[in-house]
Amino acid sequence: xxxxxxxxxxxxxxxxxxxxxxxxxxxxxxxxxxxxxxxxxxxxxxxxxxxxxxxxxxxxxxxxxxxxxxxxxxxxxxxxxxxxxxxxxxxxxxxxxxxxxxxxxxxxxxxxxxxxxxxxxxxxxxxxxxxxxxxxxxxxxxxxxxxxxxxxxxxxxxxxxxxxxxxxxxxxxxxxxxxxxxxxxxxxxxxxxxxxxxxxxxxxxxxxxxxxxxxxxxxxxxxxxxxxxxxxxxxxxxxxxxxxxxxxxxxxxxxxxxxxxxxxxxxxxxxxxxxxxxxxxxxxxxxxxxxxxxxxxxxxxxxxxxxxxxxxxxxxx
DNA sequence: GCAACATCGC
DNA sequence: ATTGACCCGA
DNA sequence: TCGGGTCAATGCGATGTTGC
Numbered sequence: 001x002x003x004x005x006x007x008x009x010x011x012x013x014x015x016x017x018x019x020x021x022x023x024x025x026x027x028x029x030x031x032x033x034x035x036x037x038x039x040x041x042x043x044x045x046x047x048x049x050x051x052x053x054x055x056x057x058x059x060x061x062x063x064x065x066x067x068x069x070x071x072x073x074x075x076x077x078x079x080x081x082x083x084x085x086x087x088x089x090x091x092x093x094x095x096x097x098x099x100x101x102x103x104x105x106x107x108x109x110x111x112x113x114x115x116x117x118x119x120x121x122x123x124x125x126x127x128x129x130x131x132x133x134x135x136x137x138x139x140x141x142x143x144x145x146x147x148x149x150x151x152x153x154x155x156x157x158x159x160x161x162x163x164x165x166x167x168x169x170x171x172x173x174x175x176x177x178x179x180x181x182x183x184x185x186x187x188x189x190x191x192x193x194x195x196x197x198x199x200x201x202x203x204x205x206x207x208x209x210x211x212x213x214x215x216x217x218x219x220x221x222x223x224x225x226x227x228x229x230x231x232x233x234x235x236x237x238x239x240x241x242x243x244x245x246x247x248x249x250x251x252x253x254x255x256x257x258x259x260x261x262x263x264x265x266x267x268x269x270x271x272x273x274x275x276x277x278x279x280x281x282x283x284x285x286x287x288x289x290x291x292x293x294x295x296x297x298x299x300x301x302x303x304x305x306x307x308x309x310x311x312x313x314x315x316x317x
Numbered sequence: 318g319c320a321a322c323a324t325c326g327c
Numbered sequence: 328a329t330t331g332a333c334c335c336g337a
Numbered sequence: 338t339c340g341g342g343t344c345a346a347t348g349c350g351a352t353g354t355t356g357c
Contacts, residue, residue: 013341014329033326048326090350093326097352189342218347238347239329272322290327290328293349300327300328301348 003040003122006047008187009075010119012176015194018164024177025133025155026163029195030116031087031173032079033096037065037115039072048096054078057095057104061115064149071125072143075184076117076153086171090294117144118153121184129184136184160196167198173290174198199288201304205311206285207231207263208278209253210270216250217274221301222264222281224315231281231311233264234296235289240303253279284309 018026034049035058044065046054055062058078065074080095082088095111098104120140121129128136137155144152156163157180164175174197182192208220218238222231241249260278270276286305289298 031327050325052325089327093351096326097324099353103352236348240331241347242331289348295350297349299349302329 003038003071003073003125004127006038006045006051006053007036007073007121008051009034009036009049010185010187010193011049011189012193012195013189013191015177015196018160018175018196019177020159020161021177022158023179023181024160024194025157025180026160027118027153027155027176027178028163028167028172029174029176029197030077030079030153031089032077032092032116035076035078035115036121037061037072037074037076039065039068039070039074041070054096056101057098058113058115059104060108060149061113064145064147067145068143069124071122072120073122074117074140075119075121076115078113078115080111080113087173113149115150116153117150119184121186129186132181132183133178134180164196164198171291172198197290200291201286201288202317203284203286203307203309203314204234204237205231205281205314206279206283207233207281208260208276209249210236211275211277212273216246216253219249219285219303220264220268220276220278221285221287221298222314224281224312226312226315230265231263232296232316233266233268235298235301236268237285237287237298237301237303239301245306252283253277256280281311281314284311284314 035046035054038045044062046058048054078092079087080091091111095107095113098107120136123139140152160177167175174195177194179192204221204223206219207222209216210218218236221235221237222233224231256279260280262278263281284307286307287301288304289301291299293299
């Protein structure tokens, strides 16, 4: 057999702070969908992180990858750009989740994609996972053609802090640190690869909570608009809250006033099996999130801490 | 045609 | 995607 | 004790499916 069955990709562990190291190189973390390209003898196929096939979704990439030598497996991220010329996750999902061929072919022209390639797993029909990263990168540089649709991801040596500051300044997703001599570990998270994400911060206020089967599941978070003196719902939050904190919140909600009116002028819609309960906006809460979504919700929100403070200081900024 | 739900990308 | 709880082994 | 690994919760938002 020339090439293996689809492989689960190597993945990074989380790292809170950027660092400098002579043993690591650093790359921009491109915000898109993970994709491995298998260049078999007679065909090219794409598979994502969970081994779901994505060959049909990106015909222009297939055409291009067909010009490469056979017996190769590439690893990278498929992205699209928004109006601001920054990677736009939501747009690439349109391409990635499309199933009907009519939809796919319409989207090809309206939502152009790019394949940001950062690794090679097989070369000349043989595994190269045991070669050090720097060697794999050399192979990549030799085989990748010049083409606007694909780009090999740039690396900087040693200075991760500087690259992270650039990512922050440019509002990119973050950076990935990679040990220069490390092998490619299939399907695992190891500290050979470490991601450091750029997080946005805010202090919001709790305007309610959701329950499922009578138990608290998440908090309904809002911000105060100083211009019209109204609270705006900006998303749910649950990640980051410990059991003890949930217990304390439950006690607080039981002791606080019931029958509270909806504090938000834009309350969210309930989803299946959920109930919403509203409280006076008085508990402030520090959150981190990746970015605002189009309708002003937090993407990937997480609770950092609860804080004393005036809810009217929980404003948009 | 629409709304609710499931699934899946992060 | 995120976290927390939990188990396990060094 | 610390780090890994697993498991199960949760977030937003996109499409596809189903049922009416």
